[in-house]
Amino acid sequence: MKQKIFYILLTTTMLLVSNTGCKKLLDEKPKATATLGTLDPTTLDQTVIGMYEPLTRSRGRLWESTTGLGLELMSEYADGGSIQLSWSNYNNVMSQPNSLAQPWTTLYEAIGRANSLIDNLNRNTTLSDAIKNKAYGEAYFVRGYCYYFAVRVWGKVPLRLQPIVNANDVGMALSPVNVIYDSVIKDMKFAEANLPNTTTSPGRATAGAAKTALADIYLTMGQFQLARDKAKEVIDNKATYGYELESSLATVYSPTLATNKEDVFSLKFSQIVDKGAFMASYWADSKAKAAGFSVSGNKFGGIISQAPLIKNWDDNDLRKKFSLYDKYLINGVVTAAEIEKDIYDMRLGKYKDPDAPIDTGNGNDFYLYRFSDVLLIFAEADNKVAGGPTVAAYGAINQVRRRAYGLPTNTTSAVADLPAGLSEASFDELVFRERGYEFIGESKRWFDMVRTNRVAQTINGVNAVIKFPNRKPVPTRVLFNLPDVELQNNPLAN
Known part of the structure; x- marks a missing residue:
């Protein structure tokens, strides 16, 4: 089934290239704009699938490789050894922005495809509103998540919300962080309102994925009430979205299964040459x-x-x-x-x-999101809102912990459950720890360290016990500089 998904992606990518005439995101050549007015629902659907392609491109060096590996090596517990030291000693974030040059281009290609689809849907007069709104929802989800990723990695970036159609459109000033977050939230709100609750095509965005993304975004912004409420929406309606914790970790990380009930949104890879992950x-x-x-x-x-x-x-x-x-x-x-x-x-x-x-x-x-994300987002945010852990917050995190010990998730356990009576600060620290265990290898630890202001604390805890402390120095910055590929093509980015 995974192989079928990727053959569709390959075919759709070829279709997109023929429609747009685009070879590189920032080519200074006028680009034709794809017109969807004469397309039928099937061809539109193939075009939407192609919008996801840059995110899962095996040589695109985005989440699955350079960025996925690099961000994980920036966790306090990882070392890049003799080959990838510039990630784990934070040299890349400090002084080597071109380490993310290819991921930058791939990310903006996905954004560009989403913008092109939105623009064409705006001008289309033949497709039904129901079909168009679903396509809009997926485009806004992809664009919104890409910018959410970008703002956490680089901070200020060009907020491109229209297709680039010629060289005169390349120059764009950097947008403030709060403006980018406003755009991300607007995109995700549209997505949650227009996407279906479930999908028969793994790797496609759904309303539950958009709600989960919103909960995560609000958590990063420190808007704990909104994060709590949005996560609770997903938990309360998990049957509608088809979500639940899987009992087996082997199922969750299977290289052959197309999806599972814990999968909220993931980038799909396959056992095909150049269609898999590294x-x-x-x-x-x-x-x-x-x-x-x-x-x-x-x-x-x-x-x-x-x-x-x-x-x-x-x-x-x-x-x-x-x-x-x-x-x-x-x-x-x-x-x-x-x-x-x-x-x-x-x-x-x-x-x-x-x-x-x-x-x-x-x-x-x-994985960008699993159902365990929803539970842990709720536990963290609810604790913050209530000024201490509630029964509901304990229940959410303990479900994750019980699964980790191979126990029924809805049955209390003296082995797995956190102790009662924890303070707000103690519970918060244990949620941070739990996220470290649950998401190890999933490139979330660095973002968690930054958003909770624990960068110095966690890294100092490691360099105090390792033989060569200079391999894990506390960085003086947590955002990357823009890569040369943007600075050279966008005169307003400097």
Whole structure:
């Protein structure tokens, strides 16, 4: 089923290129504008699918590779080893903005496709409002999420809300952060009102995905009441959206299943050459295939076991064994995993696909949101709003913890449940810890460190215990500079 999805994407991408005449986002050539007025609903749907393509492009270096790997290596518990040190020692964010040059271009290509679709839908007179509104919803979702990602990585960026049709349109001043967030929220509100509750095409945005994104956006902005209420909408209507925690982590991270009931929104990858993700190969070592992790291994960093988050992780938590390893079985023989001694001593094994045809063909999807996101957003925000953990906040986080111990999620557990009577600050700290465990390898830790003002705290906790503290210095900035590709093409961005 995953293979079918990606053949559709490939065909649609070719259609889009032929319709638009676009080869590069910032080519200084006049571009033709695709016209949807004569298209039927089927062709429109294919065009919408093509709008998602830049986000899942195997060589686009966006979430699945450079950015996905890089942001994870910026977590306090990760080290990029001898190859990717500039990520984990924060040199990239401090002084090497071109490390994100290709992700920038890919991101704005997705934004450009969304803008082109919106513009053409505005001018279309043949499609029904119902069909158009669904397409609008997906376009606004994609554009909104792309800008939400951009504002957290770069801060001020050009807020392009119209298609670029010629070279005169390239220049645009940077928009203030609050203006970008206003646009993101507006896009997501339209999306939640117009998208369907469910989809039969995995990887397509839904109303539940838009509501979850809004809850996350509000949480990042510190608007805890709004975050709490939006997350509660999703929880209260989880049956409508088809959401629930999966009991098996192997199901959640399967390289072959098209989706699962925990999947709120994910970027879809497939076991096809150049249609997959790199993540399984990036983290694995040279014995990856024999050890059952990936077709090949790049050793692009590892996990520091002495980092407080990792050191204090309960060995009985199934997520720890599923996500981290320092040894594996090869032909029945216990074999030590390859590490960089005194640098990192564990590998990240959350993504596993030994049956991939090539390292660009790992089938593991990359989650932007799971149902566990919704529960943990609610727990954090509700605690903030109430001035302490409520029964509902405990219930939300304990569902995630019970699943982590292999227990029924709706049954109280002395083993998994957090202790009663916690203060607001203590509960908040435990939610931050829980997010670290639940989303390890999913490139959320750095954003959590920044939004909760814990960058210095968490990094100092690590460099106090590692052999070479200079490998994890506290950065003096948390936003990247714009890459040269934008500065050279956009004279108003300087």
